[in-house]
Amino acid sequence: MSFGPFLLLALMEGMVTSAVLALAAVGLSLVFGIMRVVNVAHGEFFMLGAVSAWFVSQWVPGPPAVAFAAALVLCPLFVGAIAALADMTVLKRLNYEPEATIVATIGLLYILQQAALSFYGPDARPVPAPFSFRVQLPWFGYSGYKMAVVLASALVLLGVWRLLAKSRVGLIMRATQYDRETARAFGINVDRVYAGVFALGGGLAALAAVLIVPIQQAHYLMGTEPLLLSFIVVIIGGLGSLRGTVIAALLIGLSDGVISTFFAPTLAKIVATLAVALVLVFRPQGLFGRRAL
Amino acid sequence: MLTLTGIDAGYGSVQVLRRLTLEARTGEVLCVMGRNGAGKSTMLKAIMGLVPASAGSIMLDGLDIIRLPAHEVPRHGVGYVPQGRRLFAELTVAENIEIGLMTRRRGQRTRDDVLSLFPRLRERLKQVSGTLSGGEQQMLAIARALCLEPKVLLLDEPTEGLQPSMIALIRDTVVALKSTGVATILVEQRVDAVLSVADRVAFMTGGTVAETVEAAGLTPTAPQFAAYVGV
Known part of the structure; x- marks a missing residue:
């Protein structure tokens, strides 16, 4: 294969990584931007998404596509619920003190990791892709599923952007981000907003993991790399900036x-x-740091 | 309308309000004066539930709101204009208004009423609120609070740092609200501003109300101003 097609293949592989990474990182960025919480357990929400997708693929009968569709809906909801619970029972009680929440989410990281080891085990297990057709390019064939991952991620990101910029829920989230005390003085239930944002962040990480698990396999230690990469992306893009993150x-x-x-x-x-x-x-606020969201 | 009785409140172990008692009546402007640190702003925050009160009661139309979570206080009709305006600075004028309207689920009619009080804001609906002039920001802070159609309006030094024409506009707005039956608590430092709108004046010192007097009996040289405000 000559250089041109080889580069194209490399870029297409890179797009798949970008797509999944963008979802996970936007989740991390939202949580930091709105709640000022550095969520060290974010990678474990990713892992839980993948592991729970494996369980769903075992429980739901019928063709792989049906099980995968179920996982795509159920796993982010499941992980989002765990995240909301962690927010209400732990982070809220710490009054969202920056140092305390970092330590608390490190603890959460180990709890979730060990829980996965106990209930899921140490093996890496694949989840079948919902479909397996190949797109034949002039130089090489490419997985149709990977292309679908990029498309799905782009659609979800568009949805998140619309939610934040155009919806009433997004307006409430942004108001809470800028001034939570004044938000309370205008009837905004800040506790509920925080639980919702933490659930949304965890749900996005889980969704990214469900999309990647037919390519990468589920494993209880798989959360470390997405955590590191998400932090890299969020720091480069500028904390709290959705556009910068993407x-x-x-x-x-x-x-x-x-x-x-x-x-x-x-x-x-x-x-x-x-x-x-x-x-x-050289640019501590990140490439797009100043313009929030 | 709004009655505070025996309020103790503060930040952590620092007690600011001590046995504070105060009453704001329907259709009245009650001005609150006192030196820095007397607890004026803390009292307003205690009413909003933003500073926890450890004792006392806050009766609003027969309902004790002191134990309500902070976000439920405004839903019972308490509009708040905080010190320093505290706009959602990166949101537009229209979005700030929208937040105000959402508090008590008010709609287009309320929005039109409020915007007709402040036509300047109508011209700048799409502008980011942090880029407005100081006076316009204060108009927006008041407009946002009026979007609740409040029964009680709390204003914390709304004229601070504004030019005379803007101060006059704010005074006219407060006077106009009186006729609609709103009970207004106005924290204000300037004697002339107080005397031009107040029905009664409460003087605070050491976290409690030392004296409440009818404004009609006050002149700029009244001894209370010297004693409690230092002018």
């Missing part, structure tokens, strides 16, 4: 695809981490 996810995902294909996956991670260091030194 652009940074594209940047990191595509460079990961290209560098992994032509050099080595480890080099891709080194470059991404270096990019974070440079951004923190």
Whole structure:
């Protein structure tokens, strides 16, 4: 295969990474932007999404597509419910103190990880893709499912953006973000907004995981890498900036695809981490830091 | 309309309000004066439930609102214009108004009424509120509170740092609200502004109301101003 098609393949692989990463990172970014909580357990919400998708694929009979569709709906709801519960029972009681919530979410990380080990086990297990047709390009065939992942992610991100920018719920979320005391003085139930935002953040991570699990397999330790990459993306894009997060996810995902294909996956991670260091030194607020959401 | 009885409140272990008792009547402007740190703003926050009260009662139309969660207080008809305006600065004028309307599920009619009080805001609905002039921001803060169609309106130093024409506009608005039966509690530092709108004046010191007098009997040289405000 000559260089051109090879590069195209690398970019397409990068797009899949970007798509999944953007979903997970937007979840992390929303939680930080609105609640000012650095959620170290975000990767575990991702893992729970993948693991619960495996359980759904075992329980739901019929063709893989039906089980997958069920997982796509049920897993984000399940993980969102766990996140809301964690918010109401732990984070709220800590009064959202920044240091305390970091320690608390580290604890949550281990609880969720060990729970997955206990109930799911140490094995990596695949979830069948809902369909398996290949798109034949002139130079190579490519998984139709991976293309669908990119499309699905783009649609969900569009939905999240519309929710925030155009809906009443989004207006309440933004008002809470800017001034939670004044929001209370105008009848906004801030506790409920926070629980909802934490659930939305966890649900987005879970959704990203359900999309990736036919490609990557579910494993109880799989949350670490998306956590690290989400932080990288959110820092580069600017904390709390939805647009910056999506652009940074594209940047990191595509460079990961290209560098992994032509050099080595480890080099891709080194470059991404270096990019974070440079951004923190020269533009600490991130590429799109000032413009919130 | 609104009666505070024996309120103790503060931040953490620091007690600010001590046995505070105050009454705001329907269709009346009650001005609250006192030195910095007397507890004027804390009293308004205690009414809103934003500062927890450890003792006392706050009766609004026969309902004790002191134990309500903060977000339910405004739904019973308490409009709040905080000190320093506290707009949702990155939201537009229209969005700030919308938040106000949502508090008590008021609709287009209320919106039109409020905007007709402040035509300048109608011209700037799509503007980000943080970029308005100081006076316009204060108009918006008041408009946002009026979107609740409040029974009680709390204003915390609304004329602070504004030019005279704007102060006059705010005074006219407060006077106009009186005739609609709103009970207004106005925290204000300037004697002339107080005397031009107040029905009664409450003087605060040390976290409690020391004296409440009819405004009609007050002149700018009254001894209370010297004693409690220091002018």
